[in-house]
Amino acid sequence: MSEVSMREFLFVTDLDNTLVGDDNALKELNQLLEQHRQEYGTKIVYATGRSLTLYRQLTTEKPLLTPDALITSVGTELHLDTSGDACDPQWAKVLSEGWNRELVVATAGHYADLVPQPNSEQGSFKVSYYLTPEAAVEVLPRLESQLKENGLDVKLIYSGDQDLDILPRNGDKGLAVQFLRQKWQIDAVRTVVCGDSGNDIALFNVGEERGIIVGNARSELREWYEANQTDYRYLAKAFCSAGILEGLRHFGFLGN
Numbered sequence: 001m002s003e004v005s006m007r008e009f010l011f012v013t014d015l016d017n018t019l020v021g022d023d024n025a026l027k028e029l030n031q032l033l034e035q036h037r038q039e040y041g042t043k044i045v046y047a048t049g050r051s052l053t054l055y056r057q058l059t060t061e062k063p064l065l066t067p068d069a070l071i072t073s074v075g076t077e078l079h080l081d082t083s084g085d086a087c088d089p090q091w092a093k094v095l096s097e098g099w100n101r102e103l104v105v106a107t108a109g110h111y112a113d114l115v116p117q118p119n120s121e122q123g124s125f126k127v128s129y130y131l132t133p134e135a136a137v138e139v140l141p142r143l144e145s146q147l148k149e150n151g152l153d154v155k156l157i158y159s160g161d162q163d164l165d166i167l168p169r170n171g172d173k174g175l176a177v178q179f180l181r182q183k184w185q186i187d188a189v190r191t192v193v194c195g196d197s198g199n200d201i202a203l204f205n206v207g208e209e210r211g212i213i214v215g216n217a218r219s220e221l222r223e224w225y226e227a228n229q230t231d232y233r234y235l236a237k238a239f240c241s242a243g244i245l246e247g248l249r250h251f252g253f254l255g256n
């Protein structure tokens with residue numbers, strides 16, 4: 001193994017269609033990551049759009065390693081202890097600055113094309129809808145300016161041609177990872193982030209974290225990658241966990 005691969009790093013990954021999607025590759029990756037965690041203290045973090053409820057459901061369906069921290073609800077909840085339900089109160093405080101959930105819901109309520117997602121996917125700092133790509137072209141710019149007019153400084157994140165998340169300006173997956181990196185004192189260059197869709201762009205967009213975009217990435221992330229190429233982001237050929245393995249080898253985190 002090279003020197004780079006014999007030190008701890010922070011491994012952050014999205015779940016659906018990134019870590020999960022190729023069962024054989026997931027097993028191989030799990031084994032390598034668990035070994036690295038035990039030998040060098042590498043930290044494993046999941047950053048998912050799912051709520052804690054839907055995350056728990058996934059753990060009954062797929063063999064996921066227990067993470068060292070869990071970021072759910074598109075970065076708006078941070079769980080440092082994944083056995084309980086508690087969200088990190090410090091992170092919640094950061095998110096609450098300038099956030100007015102009621103006004104967001106009231107503003108979005110005027111758009112018939114926005115279909116609310118189930119209650120389990122609505123969070124204290126996340127308001128989520130389904131929206132078709134055809135309607136999105138017109139609705140997104142209108143909604144964005146309406147929210148601004150109402151004095152709301154929020155983030156609109158559209159993923160996979162169907163999901164619209166409205167988040168506080170201080171919240172997304174990337175900002176949650178920054179918060180964790182600072183808490184754990186881990187450099188961006190020793191951090192790897194992996195994703196496949198729109199809500200993962202924030203993971204790649206914050207700093208010089210090593211980025212792995214899996215080969216099956218959705219067009220919104222692919223287009224962003226093409227427009228923002230640097231040598232610390234890697235577009236894998238392989239899909240899902242096989243793409244993550246390819247990327248970790250590319251950056252030398254797991255040997256070459």
Ligand code: GLC
Nearest residue numbers: 049050051121128159163199
């Ligand atoms: C997950 C969440 C959903 C969110 C989507 C995109 O599917 O359950 O609420 O809109 O990710 O971020």
Ligand code: MG
Nearest residue numbers: 014016017196
């Ligand atoms: Mg995904």
